[in-house]
Amino acid sequence: MRAGISTTLIFASLLLLSACGTPDEPAARESTLAVTDARIRMPAAGMDMTAAYLTLRNDTATAFEIVGFESPVTDRIELHTMIQDGDMMRMRRLDRITVPPGETLALEPGGLHLMIFALPDPLTVFHATLIGADGRTLPVEFAVVPRGGH
Numbered sequence: 714m715r716a717g718i719s720t721t722l723i724f725a726s727l728l729l730l731s732a733c734g735t736p737d738e739p740a741a742r743e744s745t746l747a748v749t750d751a752r753i754r755m756p757a758a759g760m761d762m763t764a765a766y767l768t769l770r771n772d773t774a775t776a777f778e779i780v781g782f783e784s785p786v787t788d789r790i791e792l793h794t795m796i797q798d799g800d801m802m803r804m805r806r807l808d809r810i811t812v813p814p815g816e817t818l819a820l821e822p823g824g825l826h827l828m829i830f831a832l833p834d835p836l837t838v839f840h841a842t843l844i845g846a847d848g849r850t851l852p853v854e855f856a857v858v859p860r861g862g863h
């Protein structure tokens with residue numbers, strides 16, 4: 714009985730230690746999420762909206778939740794996915810995109826993507842800040858690619 718109680722106490726204090734240690738560790742923060750292959754499609758002639766794609770890699774043991782993107786270029790960036798509706802594919806807006814721990818998630822044509830509205834014409838550069846559900850942010854530079862390009 715005695716041994717049982719002290720084991721429980723030690724376990725509880727270890728949990729407290731790790732809970733306190735995690736949030737302030739700068740290295741852990743920076744290695745949370747890696748973004749590669751970020752690109753935005755050139756809008757069609759006369760259009761001010763388009764889609765953007767990127768690949769997200771989460772090398773930590775906890776899920777990373779993205780709740781949006783902000784950009785000085787436009788204030789209208791939405792998270793979208795494609796859903797099958799009969800024989801049509803439709804876009805649906807999402808509140809968040811989750812990158813599971815240890816996994817790579819690609820936003821790519823035909824699936825998850827960013828929908829970007831109210832873009833300047835011509836579009837020459839595009840950059841945005843990824844916003845995490847926990848308040849963390851990550852700047853992302855997008856390559857502007859021709860329409861039809863992946």
Ligand SMILES: [Cu+2]
Nearest residue numbers: 793804827828
């Ligand atoms: Cu869309």
